[in-house]
Amino acid sequence: MDATHYRIVEADLDDERHCAGLVHCLDDYASGPFGRGEPLSAEVRAALCPNLRQVPSRLIRLVLHGESVVGAAVCFLGFSTFAARPRLNVHDLCVLPAHRGKGLGRALLLAVISAARGLHCSGVTLEVRADNQLAQGLYRSLGFNGGEPATWFWERKL
Ligand SMILES: CC(C)(COP(=O)(O)OP(=O)(O)OC[C@H]1O[C@@H](n2cnc3c(N)ncnc32)[C@H](O)[C@@H]1OP(=O)(O)O)[C@@H](O)C(=O)NCCC(=O)NCCS
Structure with missing residues (x-):
């Protein structure tokens, strides 16, 4: 990461520029092939930051290029009963396409760790x-692995 142009900061959800930039990054991720292939709805975009503000377990890091948000890691603190300690889940990791391949995704994850x-x-x-090979390569290089046997992520929509 070129430290002269980019910096990683904690998101300030009372800062309108941080909020708008975070929503833009997540919308770009959602729209892409490794998201859902469609943008966030206008309702979700409007509710995202006000509702995130109500979640005390959040930990959000942003990459700023000047004052523009160009990447984000949205994480939530949980708890591992098997370790009797907190555990952090990275819910979203994304870098805007024009800024990829410069080490920002790696720097975000290192900041989260x-x-x-x-x-x-x-x-x-x-x-x-399973089809996001690029992200898997990044995660493996930082010591993540899927465990043995691999665990599936299941969801029951409500
Ligand atoms: C995954 C993502 C966050 C990585 O961000 P990034 O800033 O481009 O990542 P980095 O520049 O730190 O590169 C990390 C690794 O990815 C690989 N990589 C990055 N750009 C690449 C490219 N154009 N071609 C091939 N490999 C590439 C490299 O292996 C690199 O490792 P290296 O540092 O040893 O060279 C970004 O591609 C993204 O936002 N993708 C869309 C959203 C997404 O898939 N998020 C992950 C959901 S699980």
Whole structure:
């Protein structure tokens, strides 16, 4: 990461530029092939930051290029009963296409891992699509693995 142009900061959800930039990054991710292939609805975009503000377990890091948000990691603190310690889940990791391949995704994850260490977490978890080879390569290079046997991520929509 070129530290002269980019910096990683904690998201301030009271800052309108951070909120708008975070929504833009997540919308881009959702629209792409490794999201859902369609943008976030206008309702979700409007509700995202106000509702995130109500979630005390959130940990959000942004990559700023100047004052523009060009990447984000949205994480939530959970708890591992098997370790009796907190555990951090990376819910979203995304970098805007024009800024990819410069080490920003790696820098975001390293910042998240460092924050998790500071919170005495037993580990950092994340979900990754089976067809997202690029993200899997990044995660493997930072010590993540799917476990043996691999665990599936299931959801029951409500
Ligand atoms: C996954 C993502 C966050 C990576 O961000 P990034 O800033 O481009 O990642 P980095 O520049 O830190 O590169 C990380 C690794 O990815 C690989 N990589 C990056 N760009 C690449 C490219 N154009 N071609 C091939 N490999 C590439 C490299 O292996 C790199 O490792 P290296 O540092 O040893 O070279 C970004 O591609 C993205 O936002 N993708 C869409 C959303 C997504 O899939 N998120 C993950 C959901 S689980």
